[in-house]
Amino acid sequence: MKPGYVKRFSPVERILHWVNAVGFFFLLATGLILYLPRLSELVAHRQEIQYIHFWGGVAWLGALAAVVVLGGRRLLATARELDTFDNDDMRWLRGRGGPQGRFNAGQKINAVLTAAFTILFGVSGLLLWFGEQDTRYRFASTVILHDGLMYVSLALLVGHLYLALIHPATRHALRGMTLGSVSSEWAARHHAKWKPQ
Amino acid sequence: MDAPPVTEHDPEQPRRYGRGLFLATVAGGISSLYWGKAAWDHVTGVVSPVASAIAPILPTGGWRIYTISGHMPVFDPATWRLRIGGLVEQPVSLTYDELRALPRADQVSNFHCVTGWTVNNVHWGGVRIHDVLAAAKPHFTAHALEFVSMEVPYTDFLTLQQASLGDVMLAYEMDGRPLPQAHGAPVRLIIPQMYGYKNVKWLNGINLVPREQLGYWEQLGYDQDAWVGHSNGYGT
Numbered sequence: 001m002k003p004g005y006v007k008r009f010s011p012v013e014r015i016l017h018w019v020n021a022v023g024f025f026f027l028l029a030t031g032l033i034l035y036l037p038r039l040s041e042l043v044a045h046r047q048e049i050q051y052i053h054f055w056g057g058v059a060w061l062g063a064l065a066a067v068v069v070l071g072g073r074r075l076l077a078t079a080r081e082l083d084t085f086d087n088d089d090m091r092w093l094r095g096r097g098g099p100q101g102r103f104n105a106g107q108k109i110n111a112v113l114t115a116a117f118t119i120l121f122g123v124s125g126l127l128l129w130f131g132e133q134d135t136r137y138r139f140a141s142t143v144i145l146h147d148g149l150m151y152v153s154l155a156l157l158v159g160h161l162y163l164a165l166i167h168p169a170t171r172h173a174l175r176g177m178t179l180g181s182v183s184s185e186w187a188a189r190h191h192a193k194w195k196p197q
Numbered sequence: 198m199d200a201p202p203v204t205e206h207d208p209e210q211p212r213r214y215g216r217g218l219f220l221a222t223v224a225g226g227i228s229s230l231y232w233g234k235a236a237w238d239h240v241t242g243v244v245s246p247v248a249s250a251i252a253p254i255l256p257t258g259g260w261r262i263y264t265i266s267g268h269m270p271v272f273d274p275a276t277w278r279l280r281i282g283g284l285v286e287q288p289v290s291l292t293y294d295e296l297r298a299l300p301r302a303d304q305v306s307n308f309h310c311v312t313g314w315t316v317n318n319v320h321w322g323g324v325r326i327h328d329v330l331a332a333a334k335p336h337f338t339a340h341a342l343e344f345v346s347m348e349v350p351y352t353d354f355l356t357l358q359q360a361s362l363g364d365v366m367l368a369y370e371m372d373g374r375p376l377p378q379a380h381g382a383p384v385r386l387i388i389p390q391m392y393g394y395k396n397v398k399w400l401n402g403i404n405l406v407p408r409e410q411l412g413y414w415e416q417l418g419y420d421q422d423a424w425v426g427h428s429n430g431y432g433t
Contacts, residue, residue, distance in 0.1 A: 017361065034261070037262045037379060039260065040262035041269065044267055046263060048267075079215075083213050083216050084211045084213060085211065085212050085214040086211040109218065112215045112219050113222060116218070116226070117226075120222070124230075131312075132312075133418060134418070135418075138429065138430045138431075139231070140233075140234040140311060140313045140431060141231065141233030141234040141235075142232040143314055144234055144237050144313060145226060145229050146231070147227075149226070
């Protein structure tokens with residue numbers, strides 16, 4: 001590692017992040033073709049798009065599950081970090097500062113919601129797919145859940161991309177998710193309670 | 198036996214809020230399968246100005262375009278005809294102008310898709326079925342209509358009784374404009390009391406037949422009588 005830099009994200013954490021990101025963008029693109037009338041008209045081939053959207057979703061969930069299984073204990077430790085909120089986190093969420101660990105409280109909430117949404121995307125997507133073939137799996141609200149998740153996820157994604165790519169104070173964090181390391185000076189400023197190994 | 202541990206909350210003790218948020222989100226999402234649509238209908242009903250303001254921007258509460266083939270049929274006024282045949286005394290072939298010259302009907306009705314989305318207050322302009330069939334003089338042995346789409350092999354059926362409901366029409370206008378291609382130009386069937394898959398798009402033929410058969414989606418397991426709220430697993 002370059003001097004003055006500390007390791008922030010392990011390889012397995014980065015793999016999980018990028019598998020999730022690639023899958024999400026693929027499903028967003030194919031999903032919007034099915035969803036937006038203008039795009040549906042432009043692309044047509046609805047059944048083929050539906051097919052690759054569904055199997056793309058299955059592959060995405062499968063790949064995420066594989067990374068989680070292979071990550072094992074290392075990811076369990078990460079999950080414990082994301083699970084835990086101390087008083088500084090609560091102060092931080094109220095906008096009153098408070099030194100943060102490797103993940104700040106906002107990142108913890110984002111990660112927890114992203115994980116929950118993945119489950120819900122999967123459940124509602126399977127119900128949409130099987131509901132088309134069998135009324136037992138058909139609920140009037142499945143499409144509202146699937147679409148609603150898309151809107152909320154999109155809002156989180158826009159905020160996430162702004163902080164990771166544009167906002168000058170935070171965009172250094174992107175390096176942690178690509179190369180794995182961040183400058184120790186930046187880490188001390190943004191994640192004061194974090195003690196890099 | 199030891200006294201139970203004091204459960205007084207230590208303010209400096211880190212709390213496991215993440216798993217709670219995770220479980221609450223998953224549980225809320227799954228349970229919304231039962232209340233999501235009612236809640237959404239309530240919100241859009243109470244705040245209908247908001248809903249109608251966002252409807253043109255967001256397709257929520259708006260249309261989704263379903264096709265069964267790779268390309269949408271193209272309407273060519275020079276060659277398009279609406280052919281009325283089957284059990285009739287006089288087969289008829291109407292041009293687009295001839296169709297539009299028939300007595301005009303207008304209505305505002307809601308459009309429900311079997312997958313759960315709804316578009317409220319769509320303004321349709323077109324003709325009633327009996328005005329289209331009049332010239333062909335249906336034979337008394339005919340009890341049902343086959344609606345044929347240019348999007349082969351899409352067809353669907355209505356009984357003559359269903360087709361004579363007061364709000365059934367062949368629509369060539371939608372919200373004040375000629376029916377757009379994606380919505381079935383030049384003309385589509387509208388039967389608001391049944392789900393969208395009965396509302397055949399890109400019509401170019403109506404055949405009078407002795408009885409109903411299975412339409413495109415019905416062959417794939419959907420109900421033949423697609424009453425909104427009372428078919429396809431809903432309200433049963």
